[in-house]
Amino acid sequence: MGAGLMHVKPARQDKKLKDSLHEMVYSCSNMRVRTLLAALAMSALFAAHAVNIRVLVSSGPGVSVRVPINAAVTGLPAAGVPPVSYAEWQVGLQGSNLSLNGQDSGSPNLYLPPTPGSVVGIGGGEYRGGVLLRALAGKVEAINIVDLEDYLRGVVPAEMPSSWPAEALKAQAVIARTYAVSRLSPGAAYDLCASEQCQVYGGIARETPSANEAVAQTRGSVISFAGKAARAVFSSDSGGYTASAGEVWGTDYPYLVAQPDPLSRSPKSEWTLSIPLARVAEVAQRYNVRVGALQAVAITRLSASGRPLEVTFQGSHGLARIAGAEAGGFVRALGAHSTRVTFTGTDPLQVSGAGFGHGVGLSQWGASGLASRQWNYAQILGFYYPGVGLSQLQEARVLPNGGSVIAFSRTQTLVNLRESLPALAWSGASTE
DSSP, X not given: OBSSEEEOEEOOOSHHHHHXXXXXXXXXXXXXXXXXXXXXXXXXXXXXXXXXXXXXXXXXXXXXXXXXXXXXXBTBOOOOOOOOSEEEEEEEEETTEEEETTEEOSOSEEEEOXXXXXXXXXXXXXEESEEEEEEETXXXXXXXXXXXXXXXXXXXXXXXXXXXXHHHHHHHHHHXXXXXXXXXXXXXXXXXXXXXXXXXXXXXXXXXXXXXHHHHHTTTEEEEETTEEOOOOEESBOTTEEXXXXXXXXXXXXXXXXXXXXXXXXXXXXXXXEEOHHHHHHHHHXXXXXXXXXEEEXXXXXXXXXXXXXXXXXXXXXXXXXXXXXXXXXXXXXXXXXXXXXXXXXXXXXXXXXOXXXXXXXXXXXXXXXXXXXXXXXXXXXXXXXXXXXXXXXEEEEOTTSOEXXXXXXXXXXXXXXXXXXXXXXXXXOOO
């Protein structure tokens, strides 16, 4: 086997067990361990609907961890007693090792594997499953090892209000599941983060009955394209017109297209920013715009969705342009809520926009609007990802060589019902 990872598994709960646990914690450098970190990162076959996801919950100089006390050294008999009390550790660093309550653990890693119904405390939150603690680059990483469906119970209500229509919540559940499965990363320390940089995951504290029901009703369902998990991106509000992946990120996907989205309306659907020209010039310099003293800036070419494909800068030394995905990046760097914008004025520059977020794929406010018109979640997904299939996840596993396998048991082709939507007026940014 090897050394480096302290592996804890369920066993009998009593005072001797507590003593054994603490002895194990403080002398684990002398133990022969059974599980290697690499084995966790490249785990074996997961059963259908039982995919484990690794989520980075905390990364910093230290973290408090609360774990079931009926965990002890490998070799003690398992009595099947459910955990009723917990051990609390303040996890820090001593050299390259983890420290537990100020004492060197003798190991850079600690792994408490998930068991049915298990809950761990990490920082101020509680999470289903198990936890992997790692000392890495001067920080303590706490990684929640959690069943995919349990993970989604903490994601869906963190990404979409639980009071929204059930079919919108189901659509969000399918998208969140697809995104998670597509991010299985056997060569990395974890698959996902818990923030909006990935998708927001709040653990048990964020769970709600309606979101749990949406997860349960769509269990195992993902969207797919050409036999693979689709790129399941989403944003808050498209501003009345979804964006293509190509115009936002420079890479096209057949199912991430620009199209009218008339029911995507939110309290932030229309907004205006006033930006001093000096600030505009500062941001432009990050994009290698060199025109001397900046005098004016204008959007000189728009995409079909009303998002900038070219921005032109006029200065004391002439003109410069940025184009493609960089044009949208410049708009976002100005602090705009979306890139579906128009520019007016000079100093300050007036940025008038529609929507909130990148606008590619599902619009959460649009999904709510469609659900309120009695569209079901499959129809909602067919609208926002035209050409994808709704598939049942049969298998998801990572391979020893660092690859991954995702297989589906059946796939239903979804239809885009865009033509059935009424031609609703929209007062957001013009596409002219």
